[in-house]
Amino acid sequence: xxxxxxxxxxxxxxxxxxxxxxxxxxxxxxxxxxxxxxxxxxxxxxxxxxxxxxxxxxxxxxxxxxxxxxxxxxxxxxxxxxxxxxxxxxxxxxxxxxxxxxxxxxxxxxxxxxxxxxxxxxxxxxxxxxxxxxxxxxxxxxxxxxxxxxxxxxxxxxxxxxxxxxxxxxxxxxxxxxxxxxxxxxxxxxxxxxxxxxxxxxxxxxxxxxxxxxxxxxxx
Numbered sequence: 001x002x003x004x005x006x007x008x009x010x011x012x013x014x015x016x017x018x019x020x021x022x023x024x025x026x027x028x029x030x031x032x033x034x035x036x037x038x039x040x041x042x043x044x045x046x047x048x049x050x051x052x053x054x055x056x057x058x059x060x061x062x063x064x065x066x067x068x069x070x071x072x073x074x075x076x077x078x079x080x081x082x083x084x085x086x087x088x089x090x091x092x093x094x095x096x097x098x099x100x101x102x103x104x105x106x107x108x109x110x111x112x113x114x115x116x117x118x119x120x121x122x123x124x125x126x127x128x129x130x131x132x133x134x135x136x137x138x139x140x141x142x143x144x145x146x147x148x149x150x151x152x153x154x155x156x157x158x159x160x161x162x163x164x165x166x167x168x169x170x171x172x173x174x175x176x177x178x179x180x181x182x183x184x185x186x187x188x189x190x191x192x193x194x195x196x197x198x199x200x201x202x203x204x205x206x207x208x209x210x211x212x213x214x215x216x217x218x219x220x
Contacts, residue, residue: 149186
């Protein structure tokens with residue numbers, strides 16, 4: 001199956017309110033361009049350096065999402081162009097994004113990453129820690145970032161009951177935050193294996209890689 005066929009298949013089944021982020025990490029620009037030609041404009045990368053290189057080579061109407069773990073010292077490399085940073089899991093990182101956004105006279109949209117998985121390897125903060133950020137004076141002073149939603153990564157499992165529980169916990173956190181902070185609109189959850197379930201549980205942004213581009217090649 002070609003990339004464009006895969007992409008169109010997925011898009012044809014998505015509800016209108018759901019945004020598709022094509023996860024293009026480790027894939028060559030030629031693959032991204034095939035998706036671009038088929039109409040995809042939102043691409044997600046998990047390494048800042050790789051995203052910077054692709055941004056330089058791709059058309060300028062591409063919207064770049066940083067979906068991986070973000071190191072504070074690398075924020076400056078993407079601050080001039082990144083459209084949405086999914087994996088923000090502490091206040092120090094928000095402050096750094098704010099500082100770098102200021103230099104480019106931009107407001108950078110961010111999602112707070114909430115830990116919903118049972119696995120220790122997943123990044124993210126508790127819903128309470130996120131609530132504390134929203135309530136902090138420090139947060140109020142950050143004028144060059146905008147928290148527009150939440151992101152979560154479910155446990156890597158086939159157990160639908162567990163996945164549902166994790167997805168619903170993110171939706172609950174989102175609803176709770178939104179009672180106090182009405183600017184939130186995005187719930188980013190669901191990947192190639194579980195995005196249909198994630199959408200059922202309230203997701204409106206999914207991050208799909210292998211179902212579009214095929215299996216990943218980590219050897220290069």
